[in-house]
Amino acid sequence: MLTGKEQRGFKMRELRVQTKSRPYSVFVGIDLLTQLPILLLRHEVQTKQKLFLVTDSHVYPLYANGILGSLQAAGYDVHIAVIPAGEKSKSLETLDQLYSDAIKAGLDRSSVVLALGGGVVGDLAGFFAASFMRGIPFVQIPTTLLAHDSSIGGKVGINHKLGKNYMGAFHQPLFVLFDVKFLASLPERELVSGFAEVVKHAFIWDKQFVAWLEGNNKALMQRDLPILEEAIYQGCKVKISVVSDDERENGIRAILNYGHTIGHALESVSEYQFYTHGEAISIGMVGAAMLSVDVLDAPSSLIQDTETLLRKFSLPTRIENNWSDEALLQVMKRDKKAKLGNYTFVLSEEVGKTQVVNGISEAKIREVLQKLKRGG
Numbered sequence: 001m002l003t004g005k006e007q008r009g010f011k012m013r014e015l016r017v018q019t020k021s022r023p024y025s026v027f028v029g030i031d032l033l034t035q036l037p038i039l040l041l042r043h044e045v046q047t048k049q050k051l052f053l054v055t056d057s058h059v060y061p062l063y064a065n066g067i068l069g070s071l072q073a074a075g076y077d078v079h080i081a082v083i084p085a086g087e088k089s090k091s092l093e094t095l096d097q098l099y100s101d102a103i104k105a106g107l108d109r110s111s112v113v114l115a116l117g118g119g120v121v122g123d124l125a126g127f128f129a130a131s132f133m134r135g136i137p138f139v140q141i142p143t144t145l146l147a148h149d150s151s152i153g154g155k156v157g158i159n160h161k162l163g164k165n166y167m168g169a170f171h172q173p174l175f176v177l178f179d180v181k182f183l184a185s186l187p188e189r190e191l192v193s194g195f196a197e198v199v200k201h202a203f204i205w206d207k208q209f210v211a212w213l214e215g216n217n218k219a220l221m222q223r224d225l226p227i228l229e230e231a232i233y234q235g236c237k238v239k240i241s242v243v244s245d246d247e248r249e250n251g252i253r254a255i256l257n258y259g260h261t262i263g264h265a266l267e268s269v270s271e272y273q274f275y276t277h278g279e280a281i282s283i284g285m286v287g288a289a290m291l292s293v294d295v296l297d298a299p300s301s302l303i304q305d306t307e308t309l310l311r312k313f314s315l316p317t318r319i320e321n322n323w324s325d326e327a328l329l330q331v332m333k334r335d336k337k338a339k340l341g342n343y344t345f346v347l348s349e350e351v352g353k354t355q356v357v358n359g360i361s362e363a364k365i366r367e368v369l370q371k372l373k374r375g376g
């Protein structure tokens with residue numbers, strides 16, 4: 001899979017995603033952004049095609065001018081849409097604003113969307129691209145650690161106040177360009193949040209990756225860029241293997257939802273304002289480990305190992321607010337994985353052995369919620 005390329009002093013690693021609807025590349029490296037115009041041309045995006053750059057209010061002042069300059073220098077006509085930073089922008093209102101901006105800018109079916117930002121921009125701009133004029137191409141340019149996960153696999157969408165990602169589509173990007181240098185400006189809380197999805201990829205995949213994260217924890221927390229690049233590269237490999245096998249979540253792809261049944265419920269009951277996505281799924285992974293011990297007879301060390309690693313990355317492992325069990329259970333019952341009204345969780349027998357379990361009793365989930373709330 002690896003085709004590392006040394007070009008003019010920088011190293012760009014290329015991974016291939018083999019999804020049925022369209023195969024594409026993920027480029028990972030440090031200082032890669034300069035390659036954007038070249039990669040667009042390589043993907044047959046011609047300068048006569050309009051580019052619609054979607055970004056958020058935090059990323060725009062940091063990076064938009066530089067990117068705009070290099071795209072314009074290459075001859076591209078670029079329109080920029082800036083959305084308010086934060087999860088609240090994964091909404092129908094912001095999507096509607098994008099449609100208006102795009103129509104006014106004269107976008108057509110040959111136009112290409114560039115999603116420059118974290119998972120919020122990627123999910124929203126991706127859904128815009130999937131639906132505008134029944135679908136136009138888009139490129140993912142992730143700027144958060146967490147977005148190594150969200151930029152690959154084509155799940156795009158927006159939230160409803162009653163549930164996370166309730167409206168969406170599968171729409172694969174033309175390519176993904178991950179410049180690790182973006183992470184230098186990421187706020188600490190957002191870096192930490194991103195480690196939750198890296199830890200998830202390690203736990204669902206293999207012990208070696210878990211051990212590597214333990215061993216490199218300090219360097220990762222200190223933003224050693226080459227080590228961060230390696231973590232992203234390994235995380236992307238896991239995500240790519242899974243989505244290449246099962247693009248539309250008919251089976252194995254559901255394991256990427258490890259920690260998400262409780263995590264999404266926490267995000268939803270707090271109206272997307274209390275926890276970041278990574279923080280919520282961090283707590284969710286501890287809950288999933290507790291249920292795994294109870295339901296699958298996983299060794300009790302799984303709980304300890306999960307908590308220890310998450311804490312090393314300064315991630316929360318307990319619910320800090322007193323949302324009612326009823327409210328959380330209500331959201332979990334209508335989780336997208338749920339079948340026939342039964343509670344459905346992704347559980348783990350051990351690291352690397354993850355499975356979807358349907359029909360978990362409410363009593364067991366209540367027990368776990370109590371432990372997560374009182375720190376047991």
Ligand SMILES: NC(=O)c1ccc[n+]([C@@H]2O[C@H](COP(=O)([O-])OP(=O)(O)OC[C@H]3O[C@@H](n4cnc5c(N)ncnc54)[C@H](O)[C@@H]3O)[C@@H](O)[C@H]2O)c1
Pocket residue numbers: 056057058059062085086087090117118119120121123143144145146147149150151152153154155156182183185186187190193194197276277278
């Ligand atoms: N589609 C998928 O498969 C998938 C996978 C995982 C998560 N997600 C979704 O991703 C979203 C979370 O993404 P996120 O954690 O990237 O959040 P985010 O997009 O809100 O970004 C986090 C914060 O960091 C800021 N930011 C982004 N890049 C920056 C940079 N380089 N420098 C400084 N500030 C920067 C943003 O403005 C924002 O304030 C959630 O909605 C989640 O559901 C989707």
Ligand SMILES: O=C(O)C(=O)C[C@@H](O)[C@H](O)[C@H](O)COP(=O)(O)O
Pocket residue numbers: 149153155164165197249253254256257260336
């Ligand atoms: O790509 C996937 O599949 C995932 O489940 C990745 C998750 O990290 C991500 O949060 C995803 O958006 C959740 O999808 P959903 O279908 O549960 O909304």
Ligand SMILES: [Zn+2]
Pocket residue numbers: 149197260277281
């Ligand atoms: Zn997630």
